[in-house]
Amino acid sequence: MKYLLATLSLLVVGTSCAEAPKIAESKSSASYKAELFTGGIEIPWGMAWLDQDTIITTDRKGELRIIKNGKLEAQKVSGLPEIIASGQGGLLDVEVDPDFANNSIIYFSYSGTEGKTKGNNTSVMKAKLDGFKLTDQQVIFNGEPNTDKRHHYGSRLEFGGDGKLYISVGDRGQRDVNPQRLDRDAGKIHRISSDGSIPSDNPYVDNDKANSTIYSYGHRNPQGMAKHPTTGKIWTHEHGPKGGDEINIIQPAKNYGWPVITYGVNYSGTSITDKTEQDGMMQPNWYWVPSIAPSGMTFVTSDIYPDWKGALIVGSLKFDYLVLLKLDGDKIISQETILQGIGRVRSVKQGTDGYIYVGVDGKGIMKVSADTK
Numbered sequence: 136m137k138y139l140l141a142t143l144s145l146l147v148v149g150t151s152c153a154e155a156p157k158i159a160e161s162k163s164s165a166s167y168k169a170e171l172f173t174g175g176i177e178i179p180w181g182m183a184w185l186d187q188d189t190i191i192t193t194d195r196k197g198e199l200r201i202i203k204n205g206k207l208e209a210q211k212v213s214g215l216p217e218i219i220a221s222g223q224g225g226l227l228d229v230e231v232d233p234d235f236a237n238n239s240i241i242y243f244s245y246s247g248t249e250g251k252t253k254g255n256n257t258s259v260m261k262a263k264l265d266g267f268k269l270t271d272q273q274v275i276f277n278g279e280p281n282t283d284k285r286h287h288y289g290s291r292l293e294f295g296g297d298g299k300l301y302i303s304v305g306d307r308g309q310r311d312v313n314p315q316r317l318d319r320d321a322g323k324i325h326r327i328s329s330d331g332s333i334p335s336d337n338p339y340v341d342n343d344k345a346n347s348t349i350y351s352y353g354h355r356n357p358q359g360m361a362k363h364p365t366t367g368k369i370w371t372h373e374h375g376p377k378g379g380d381e382i383n384i385i386q387p388a389k390n391y392g393w394p395v396i397t398y399g400v401n402y403s404g405t406s407i408t409d410k411t412e413q414d415g416m417m418q419p420n421w422y423w424v425p426s427i428a429p430s431g432m433t434f435v436t437s438d439i440y441p442d443w444k445g446a447l448i449v450g451s452l453k454f455d456y457l458v459l460l461k462l463d464g465d466k467i468i469s470q471e472t473i474l475q476g477i478g479r480v481r482s483v484k485q486g487t488d489g490y491i492y493v494g495v496d497g498k499g500i501m502k503v504s505a506d507t508k
Contacts, residue, residue: 167440169477169493172502175207176200179494181228181243181292184487185235191264192500193243195225201267202500214262214269219246219255222285227257230292230300232329239263240329242275242300244290249274254281256320257290257304261331275331276302276348278320284308287321287374291360296367299326299334301350301385303357303371310394314353317345322393324357324371324385326350338388353391353416354383359432359449366465370420372429372449375399376407380426381419382449384465392416398424421460421467428453431482437489439505448473450480450493457483457493477501 178195185191190202191212197220199212218226224246232240240263247258256278262269287305295301306313306322314322317339325348328334339345359372359382369385379399383391396410398419412418423429431450435443447460447467456475460467474493478501482494491503 166506167474167503168506169474169501169503171498172205172492172500173202173207174499176494176499178225178496179481179500180226181230181482182484182492182494182500183229183231183241185231185264187487190486190492190500191229191231191241192494193226193229195227196220197226197245199226199229199243199269207499208267210267212264212267212269214272216245216258216260216272216274217248219248219285221246224255224285224288227288227290228292230294233294233298239265241269242292242329244288244292244302246288247274247277248281249277250279250281252279252281254283256281256307257288257302259292259300259302261329273331276325276327278304278307279346280319282307282309287356289357291358291371293360293362293369294329295326295362295369298329300329301326301360301369302348303354303360303373305356305358305373306354306393310355314355314393315390315395317342317349317352320346320348322352322354323349324351324354324369350387351385351389351391353393353395355393355397358430361432361434361447364434364436368465370432370447372432374428375422375426377402377404378424378426380423380429382421382447382460382467383417384420386417390416391419398422399426420465421470426453427451427458429458430480431484431494433483433485433491435485435491437485437491439489440491440503448483448491450483452479452481452496455479474503 180193180195182192197218201208227244229243259276262272289303289305291303302325313319333347340347357371357373372382376399379397449458459471461469478495493501
């Protein structure tokens, strides 16, 4: 493992590639600015495009909203389930069906009370969007077991190149119990079909000691997920403790190590483990020490940003900026901080119009465009 002391003194970054060269902060000649696109959303946790001009977005406090031509519609979407909007919980990510234009189906994740035990966990509902009303609601995933803890829900949704729906669930604050146990849903990436059924090629579908929705395990709190535009692979990032935020490329039945291995420590500064690697456990594709508190991620494919095209963008809750990560295939080869001071970044998406949109706590949704000054 080689290390990078970035020119930005806040960051020390590592990669999982033993042959990776030492790299420095890249410097882009591009000049872009972020301006408010739509206000009125307190914590814009997730967003997706219904069509070229219409965004559906979640507000973590428990509201599902529609933005049309840049204007937040006054009417809220009705028909939501019971949502525990407390701590880090609430209405979380939203995704549209690949055939939304014909079936009007959306999916959203939330801290729900479904399940057999007291408390709540990460749930996913499928529903038809009829104007401002949800119909045909169906819970297609609920994490088990429930808990009264109010943090580490995950919870991103993304359709992979295989057409399956991937769901991230955090460890729910029970690191010594959940991430390494295959009979518990927390600390995992799950994979289901769009109707909620279990794909026959899921890695644990024939294992009666494991939950059949599980695709990978050993995760802490994955709050970023995106499909690679060329390979169709699912990439995620997750919060480490104090240090050790990670980017991972998700593979079936792989163990990503938490909390047996980590590049982070407890918030008090004490050690979690003396191991940063172990046989049978995946190394991160990239990590940050200290933490940047990543949230949201998107691949840039748009010609609007020629200097950024082909890169991965990750938001930082902690430092009020975004990180632009340049790629060589599946390897991250450099990073650059961009749009410093934008605010506490919650979500990042490239829209159907090719522009990048950033959900910022306390502001709303920002739109990134060329700075012509």
